[in-house]
Amino acid sequence: MTMLNNQLASLKVIPVIAINKVEDAIPLGRTLVENGMPCAEITLRTACAIDAIRLMRKEFPEMLIGAGTVLTNEQVDAAIDAGVDFIVSPGFNPKTVEYCINKGVSIIPGVNNPSLVEQAMDMGLRTLKFFPAESSGGVGMLKALTAVYPVKFMPTGGVSLRNLDEYLSVPSVLACGGTWMVPTKLMDEGKWDDLGALVHDAVTHLSGPQS
Template identity: 65%
Template sequence: MSDLNTRLEKIKVVPVIAIKDAAKAATLAQVLIENGLPCAEVTFRTEQAPQAIKAMRQAYPELLIGAGTILTCSQVDQAIEAGANFIVSPGLNPTIVKYCQQKGIDIVPGVNNPSLVEQAMEMGLKTLKFFPAELSGGLGMLKAMSAVYPVKFMPTGGVSPQNVKDYLAVPSVLVCGGTWMVPSKLIDEDRWGELAELVADVANIIN
């Protein structure tokens, strides 16, 4: 996990992507890399997610790829086979956590209250997704939990250009997840120039 944390901390913002057509994945990866965000969390909210991860991995081996919205052990297997570097889940499912640990792949599960943080720590986890961040109390809740628990957080859900720097300024925040720079509509319509501008804007904000 320390290697993953080091890479995430350098990237600062992970684009959270729902991609419907895996044929577009390599081009999207190119846009991310060339405009300063060499990472992607490809969510399993679409059927094409495993194929998209595989296409990104083959085209850009250096890209850091997470498989997001993982809800089953079968999806963990698909993500590993496709070439994902790490797993992200919206909640804390002990079965999924233990399965990832058995498979030797890092997992960043979702939590939004102290009890879930403690359960995650009990399972040996020290990097957690704070989700849905804004709806769960935002910066106030995050700072309160950070004062108590020696863990790192990846706030996701409601993170935006307006508040991303505030989240990143919290010492316990390793990286933020966001969707605003990779809207599905632009991907679906091959509007790569506009996507590139959005990604570059994020890179400029955080660097």
């Protein structure tokens, strides 16, 4: 998990992606890599997500790839088989966490209150997804949790260029999950140059004074 944390902290932003067509996996991966963001959290909310992960892993072995919206043990198995580096879940399900631990794959489960943080810590986790970030109190809640618990967070949900710096300024935040630079509509329409420009803008922003 230490290596994963270092990778997340280096990247600062993890694109959270819902992909509808498996044939978009390679141009998507190429667009991310060429614009300086060699990472992706592919959510399992679409039928082709696992196949897309498998293709991206084969074509871009250097990418950091996670499976998001993982809800079942079967999805964990499928994601591992496809070659993911880590698992992300929207909530904290002890059964899913335990299964991932037993399988030897890193999991970042979602939490948004002190009780869930303590349950996660009790299972040995120290890196958690803060979700849905903005709806759960945003930076204020994160700062309150940070003052009490020795854990790292990856806030996701409502994060954008507008508030990215504020989230990243919280010492416990490793990286933020975001969808703004990878809109599904642009992928569906094959507008890879437009999507690349959004990714490039995010990377450029991160390289500024707040990085």
